[in-house]
Amino acid sequence: xxxxxxxxxxxxxxxxxxxxxxxxxxxxxxxxxxxxxxxxxxxxxxxxxxxxxxxxxxxxxxxxxxxxxxxxxxxxxxxxxxxxxxxxxxxxxxxxxxxxxxxxxxxxxxxxxxxxxxxxxxxxxxxxxxxxxxxxxxxxxxxxxxxxxxxxxxxxxxxxxxxxxxxxxxxxxxxxxxxxxxxxxxxxxxxxxxxxxxxxxxxxxxxxxxxxxxxxxxxxxxxxxxxxxxxxxxxxxxxxxxxxxxxxxxxxxxxxxxxxxxxxxxxxxxxxxxxxxxxxxxxxxxxxxxxxxxxxxxxxxxxxxxxxxxxxxxxxxxxxxxxxxxxxxxxxxxxxxxxxxxxxxxxxxxxxxxxxxxxxxxxxxxxxxxxxxxxxxxxxxxxxxxxxxxxxxxxxxxxxxxxxxxxxxxxxxxxxxxxxxxxxxxxxxxxxxxxxxxxxxxxxxxxxxxxxxxxxxxxxxxxxxxxxxxxxxxxxxxxxxxxxxxxxxxxxxxxxxxxxxxxxxxx
Numbered sequence: 001x002x003x004x005x006x007x008x009x010x011x012x013x014x015x016x017x018x019x020x021x022x023x024x025x026x027x028x029x030x031x032x033x034x035x036x037x038x039x040x041x042x043x044x045x046x047x048x049x050x051x052x053x054x055x056x057x058x059x060x061x062x063x064x065x066x067x068x069x070x071x072x073x074x075x076x077x078x079x080x081x082x083x084x085x086x087x088x089x090x091x092x093x094x095x096x097x098x099x100x101x102x103x104x105x106x107x108x109x110x111x112x113x114x115x116x117x118x119x120x121x122x123x124x125x126x127x128x129x130x131x132x133x134x135x136x137x138x139x140x141x142x143x144x145x146x147x148x149x150x151x152x153x154x155x156x157x158x159x160x161x162x163x164x165x166x167x168x169x170x171x172x173x174x175x176x177x178x179x180x181x182x183x184x185x186x187x188x189x190x191x192x193x194x195x196x197x198x199x200x201x202x203x204x205x206x207x208x209x210x211x212x213x214x215x216x217x218x219x220x221x222x223x224x225x226x227x228x229x230x231x232x233x234x235x236x237x238x239x240x241x242x243x244x245x246x247x248x249x250x251x252x253x254x255x256x257x258x259x260x261x262x263x264x265x266x267x268x269x270x271x272x273x274x275x276x277x278x279x280x281x282x283x284x285x286x287x288x289x290x291x292x293x294x295x296x297x298x299x300x301x302x303x304x305x306x307x308x309x310x311x312x313x314x315x316x317x318x319x320x321x322x323x324x325x326x327x328x329x330x331x332x333x334x335x336x337x338x339x340x341x342x343x344x345x346x347x348x349x350x351x352x353x354x355x356x357x358x359x360x361x362x363x364x365x366x367x368x369x370x371x372x373x374x375x376x377x378x379x380x381x382x383x384x385x386x387x388x389x390x391x392x393x394x395x396x397x398x399x400x401x402x403x404x405x406x407x408x409x410x411x412x413x414x415x416x417x418x419x420x421x422x423x424x425x426x427x428x429x430x431x432x433x434x435x436x437x438x439x440x441x442x443x444x445x446x447x448x449x450x451x452x453x454x455x456x457x458x459x460x461x462x463x464x465x466x467x468x469x470x471x472x473x474x475x476x477x478x479x480x481x482x483x484x485x486x487x488x489x490x491x492x493x494x495x496x497x498x499x500x501x502x503x504x505x506x507x
Contacts, residue, residue: 011035013073018047024157112166117194183220190225197384237266325392362498383417390425404436405494407469432478433469
């Protein structure tokens with residue numbers, strides 16, 4: 001069945017329009033000229049994504065599904081979660097289209113660019129979209145308020161919304177096949193990989209298991225174009241492992257390494273990385289994998305003034321950023337390449353936008369000044385992300401107190417690595433999540449001298465939900481404790497810190 005098989009007067013009924021998939025499907029069909037009506041058991045006031053339907057002229061039955069809904073439809077689209085033996089499903093009296101049918105029938109009809117990696121995806125995606133928009137190129141937006149939307153079916157459906165180009169963040173919950181499905185079902189033509197560092201290890205078991213999930217991005221884009229961080233040995237090893245034979249564009253940052261990290265090579269050996277940022281830098285493995293001479297290299301990095309030189313294959317550019325951190329030099333470099341190579345924009349137009357981009361909410365975000373102390377939040381929630389961000393905070397600002405709201409998806413090992421990074425870079429530590437509090441107690445038992453640096457409040461009884469390791473009260477109590485310490489700056493890290501950052505204004 002093809003999209004052309006449906007007459008323009010066809011009416012589609014979407015059950016569950018308050019869910020992400022139902023919302024997107026309703027909008028896709030309406031944008032293609034069909035009649036759409038929806039229904040959801042939620043009342044409109046409780047419909048999380050109701051605002052995304054505004055302006056679409058879609059009739060929605062909130063809180064009920066009357067017979068009139070079924071009678072007006074030519075086709076019914078139920079949510080994938082609706083059991084076929086449910087009372088609702090038994091009421092369906094018209095032909096049914098499943099989620100997979102929508103994906104198969106209605107194609108993206110645009111060029112699609114994907115961005116994946118462990119850290120930096122959201123910043124890179126957001127900035128690339130801004131570069132496109134500011135230069136008159138309209139990217140598709142899912143417009144699902146409060147939803148990151150980088151995994152499951154959201155990117156796949158988002159690519160089918162009206163726009164001139166698709167720029168998609170491709171995430172994964174560590175489930176094999178997820179990235180492969182997104183790349184395949186969006187007809188992606190090119191992509192960028194920021195980095196691959198340990199994450200989701202509690203579910204997958206090993207770093208290389210996780211890396212191979214990200215490697216699906218490489219396999220599915222074979223014969224196409226990839227922009228990659230050449231300073232990441234995992235990315236370069238996977239390119240070799242999967243015998244990628246498309247166009248590869250590499251980038252890196254010429255900066256003095258300040259630590260040595262150990263990373264598993266795709267060959268199975270351990271390899272030492274002279275790290276510029278966590279997991280990325282200069283490396284050599286006895287299997288022959290070594291740092292390449294990259295195509296784009298950032299030099300003369302001045303983090304204080306937020307400038308660097310970027311040597312491209314054609315010319316040298318002077319780049320002015322409006323965001324902080326060496327990790328963002330990598331992110332910005334990737335965006336400049338993608339905007340030039342994929343969006344076909346001249347460098348001067350790209351640099352103009354880069355110089356005005358002030359960052360993504362929840363990434364090194366200055367929230368408020370409370371009792372004379374500046375409070376930041378950052379979404380960092382895995383070991384490499386925490387290490388990279390806190391290292392940059394220390395370089396830029398000196399001493400700070402870290403409030404930990406993280407519960408690592410890699411379990412105890414990840415929680416321990418995160419805590420060790422916090423100890424390394426912070427003057428004081430306030431563990432606000434249950435996971436970090438358990439580690440703190442162990443550390444204090446091992447070394448009583450840490451009593452001068454680690455400040456426990458109460459033991460949280462919040463049960464982790466993914467990387468959400470604390471509730472609103474835990475975040476508020478943690479920041480209140482930090483405000484009483486002799487340090488002029490506070491950094492609250494983790495999903496909970498960004499989700500509940502409003503408590504900062506009330507302190």
